[in-house]
Amino acid sequence: MFHPLHVRAVEQLTDDSAALTLDVPPELRAAYAYAPGQHIALRRTNERGEEIRRTYSLCDPAGAAPETLRVGVRLVERGEFSTYALKELTEGRTVEVLPPTGRFILEPRPGHFAAVVGGSGITPVLSIAATLLKREPEARFCLIRSDRTTASTMFLEEVADLKDRYPDRFQLVTVLSREEQHSGLASGRLDEERLTALLPSLLYAPGIPAMDGWYLCGPLGLVESASKALRSLGVPRSRIHQEIFHADAGMEGGVAANTLTTTSTSPARPAGLAGPAGSLPTGSVTVSATLAGRGGSWPMDDGESVLETVLRNRADAPYACKGGVCGTCRVRLLSGEVHMDRNYALEPEELDAGYVLACQSHPLTPKVEVDFDA
Ligand code: FES
Incomplete structure (x- = not known):
């Protein structure tokens, strides 16, 4: 169920995004424990009396009894909730929050893991990488992130901190679509063709197919492109985990969803799930x-x-x-x-x-x- 939580802090991340830190009172900490990669739903009732809910991924390392919950919120054009969150949720205000859920999770274990993220898709992956590297000394993580420009990149400091703390176990590759870089990587969008060509040369050992898990998060186009590229490079389907951040009607940029399947790529239909059919008579269901x-x-x-x-x-x-x-x-x-x-x-x-x-x-x-x- 929803509980009202106080906003402890608001930090500006970029021109159009901020991190909100919410206080969790001691009696609710067990209920708000979260695994790295999970998200919370926030709700408000607007001036027209309509209830609006949005989900935002948690970005801090996961904890069993968190004192705070920290989420990244990016302003979405005409996004009613993100506008409210960034303009009205100031320090001391309260917001109603559901306990964390979601299955886009990496429970720390030894191994090599990698992520391909775009824009605000960094949010759950930041929690995943930070938790993994902190808790599991035998784990390595490679982050391939795509953004428009350095100025529009969320959580720059937190990611730089991972690089400083774990120089031998954390690898960062940044691709900027609208800015020249000094890394030798050409700027431009990461599409399937580019990812297929780039990925083998970007990663340290053990190489693409031997990685223990891939975490893809961001806009649908990037996630689908990365998934297709990985499959073509021999990565088993079971090692690819996806989460789509949507920015269409009713779903603002911070909306997280654990995904793997779109209707267009669904596998054989299981019992009980059928294709569209003529509607049943009104009142008969x-x-x-x-x-x-x-x-x-x-x-x-x-x-x-x-x-x-x-x-x-x-x-x-x-x-x-x-x-x-x-x-x-x-x-x-x-x-x-x-x-x-x-x-x-x-x-x-x-x-x-x-x-x-x-x-x-x-x-x-x-x-x-x-x-x-x-
Ligand atoms: S409410 Fe989000 S998938 Fe149904």
Whole structure:
């Protein structure tokens, strides 16, 4: 559930981004423990009485009982929440926050890991790299980051600090799309062709296919390009972890989502998930859901998603982006069939195990039963 947290500090990172540090009172610290790479949902009610939620990734090293939560927020053009966060969430104000969630995680272990990030996609990867290097002396991390210019690059100091602290175990490669560099790397966008050519020459041992895990985070185009490049270089699919940061309607730049699959690249459809079909007659669909141990069954209104039907009856149903990106609304489909409009959040294994996104699911059968607790 949401709790109001005080803003302890606001640090300007670039012209259009800041890091917000929120205080976690002692009695809530266990509930707000997080793994490196997770995110939190923030919410507010605007002047029109509408509730708006956005998810932002945590950027500090992970902790079991954190005194603070620190997130990076980038201003998005016409982004209602980011405008509010950067202009109104000043020191001492409070904001409502859900406990951390997300499956874009690297639990520290020995090995070689790498990340390709774009723009604010650095946020969860900063936490992943810092936690890994601090806790696991046998681990190495290579960060390939892409930004427009040095001035627009978030968390420059924190990344430089990792380089100073772990000179033998942390490798940094920066690619700027709109600025000349002295590194010998040509400027320009990182696309699939460029990544395929660049990656083998950028990494120290053990080489691309032998890396123990790849973490891709940023805009959809970069993440898809990096994933295709890695697959073509022989990296097994199971070692690639992706998170999309979207900046389209309803999803501002700081929105994080654990992803691996887009609807266009989904694997074979698991039982219960079907393609679009003719809609069922109005009033003929019943949604049953278990949430926080309590069950209920409700008739669905025309055009609703499974999440919307549940929310009309249970205000505590979890969600953040409502756009198929963050994975907060993940449920297990126990019976019936649904069509998902889009999925940037669930991995193929989760689809195979019967998980769907409630915010994207539309029933294809008169009865659909889901479990939010599974
Ligand atoms: S609420 Fe974000 S994926 Fe459904």
